[in-house]
Amino acid sequence: MTNAMPLRRTLTALAATTLLAGGLLLGQAVTAPPAQAAGKTGTCHVEDMRKQSRQLRDKAAQLKRLGATAEARRVLATADALDRRIKACIDGDNEAAKPFPR
Secondary structure (H helix, E strand, C coil): CCCHHHHHHHHHHHHHHHHHHHHHHHHHHHHCCCCCCCCCCCCCCHHHHHHHHHHHHHHHHHHHHHCCHHHHHHHHHHHHHHHHHHHHHHHHHHHHHCCCCC
C-alpha cells in the first residue's frame, strides 16, 4: 500500500486542478460579452457620425474665430478621431462584404 498514498495525492491534485480550471472557464464565459454573428454590421451609424463630425468642425471654427485656439484644437482632435472611426467602420463593412478577404 505504499503506492496508494502518492496515487491518492495525484488524483486529489488532478481533481482540484480540473475544478479550478472549469471554474475559471465558466467565469470567463459568464462575464464575456456576447459575440456578434459573422456578416452582421456593428453599431456604426455613419451618417449620424458624419453629422456630428461636421458640427464639431463648425464649433472648432467658431472657437478659433473667438480666439480660443486651445479649445478649438481639442474639438478638432475629437472630430478627427470621429472621422477615423467612420473610416474604420466603412473599411470594416467593405471587408465583411468580401467572401474571402486577402
